Amino acid sequence: MGVITYRDALNQALRDEMERDPDVFLMGEEVGVYQGAYKVSRGLLEAFGDRRVVDTPIAELGFAGVGVGAAMAGLRPIIEFMTWNFALLAIDQVVNSAAKMYYMSGGQVPVPVVFRGPGGSALQLAAQHSQAFESWYAHIPGLKVVAPATPYDAKGLLKSSIRNNNPVVFIEGEMLYNTKGEVPEGEYTVPLGKADIKREGTDVTVVCHSKTVSVALKAAERLAEEMDVSTEVVDLRTIRPLDVDTITQSITKTNRCVIVEEGWPFCGVGAQVVDDVQRLAFDHLDAPLIRVTGADVPMPYNKHLERAAKPNPDKVIAAVRQVAYLD
């Protein structure tokens, strides 16, 4: 067990899977010679050569489609988007080609492709570079959507995603690449579709994913120390399929729930969680669910405004106090 960064955990997963399966290859902008825009693919060109680590022109729609076509022919492509903001140019291939192919071919043509790259906001990158698109892709039947929060999960979930027979949208946290955590060197995977309880608690359930897991954990720490509130932090890890069982089991215990996400509120991931919880755990709820989301605006550049637009521990604490009727 070593302590490594989220970035290096992803790198290990790529390296392991490329060693394990000769049909796995990596394609995207700057993945090879430049060693990755965020250095996730560092050293892979040297290890596997340019047949399997393929630099592309800036043509997201085109190379995403090449990935889908290669997957239709039986390879297991990993298509890196420099960021998910740029992947909007390729969404036709993700939605109209990758997600639909297996169904509309009557089960003849699976598309085992992973689309991966960083999502969410970073620091003062402004409106076009600060977007969390999980709910967009999670809306689409045929896609799986994964958003890991820790180095351990990043490695294990990426390995599972590459081995999965379906198109997987794998959204990494741009602000998480430098975060560190314990990661086993040997073989392990984390299953898709299983949430993880990152902190156990008894008073309030906080549902979160990706970067907001650390926000929720910081809030939980202060809630425990300063307010004597015990918070259970449920990290979704996979957005689709959603692990509704783990969420409702936690709420059965706490009877209260706050949902945190970086994306916009309208039709967000939390909206889906609210729907599932009110149908499946209505009788266990002692308060309405409250969501903490990104502000419903394009991301501003100014750092004070940007801070105001993002979820933070103070906002989570306020929401927890509200569902616990502490104010």
Add this chain to the structure above:
Amino acid sequence: MTESTQTATLDAAQRDFYHDLLRQMLLIRVFEEQAGAAYAQGKIGGFCHLYIGQEAVAVGAIATLAEQDTIIAAYREHGHALARGTSARSVMAELYGKLGGCSKGKGGSMHLFDASTNFLGGHGIVGSHIPLAAGTAFAARYRETDAVTVCFFGEAAVNIGAFHETLNMAALWKLPVVFICENNRYGMGTAMERASAVWNVYERACSYDMDEELVDGMDVLAVHNVVTRAVARARERGEPTLIEARTYRYMGHSMADPIHGHYRTKEELEEQKERDPIEGLRSQLVDADLLDEDGFATIRAAVEKEVQDALTFAEQDADPPPEDLYTSVYSD
């Protein structure tokens, strides 16, 4: 110069091959006529884009391919599936949305798939399938097989970004792919001249340092010659080609659209029918003493029987069971 065989001498030793091309074009013609009739009766739903008039392109091109080669087409693809050998029964049943259809009734007219012949769709977004063809070609090169991919699309697809992004990568990476633009002159109701700054599609190849060919798309033997050369370049040297096949669609854009009207005249349509690909090959063969009236009638009768059998099969075949709604969303 446009490749054409109208004045060429036919090779008597190739008689059976010529007859087979004629049979395939007739099969598509009769199949599409019957599909149009079934659509008019409400037995086929959705959008249904008929291939009548363009038969020489699919038949001439696909006859050049080997078993391991892949075909990716757009939504006017009934003819391509039939030319590749998908049975008339399973194509017609798919148009009817039946369980015995080649996509089990889940794809319909625009999404024919037959993995057993590497016929990988059947795609409904203009130009969106062009990168997929580069992807299957990439896979062939990756695995060091000598398989080639042939991609069919209309002339209206050449103004969309996916076309340009794909041609660039195919040339850059030397992918074994043949791009066949079926220029039928109209993107739905918009004439090429009203949508494109450059009217010769094949000239676009020079932007990507790619080989180009211009062929009379109503001349099945010319299409066969040109695609044979392009497939050889792809197979032997990994060099892609852009082919422009000038053809014409006799029907409306889809069965929901008028055959002529605001965007083209009845006179133009009648004039284009003088170039008919089936009549063209038939008269070439008759002139060369390689076909007589009885021979043609025999071919036509066999094709009509095959299409009638396909219609009967599609009529009688079962709908997919209700539980199929939720199958094949995800692969295990």
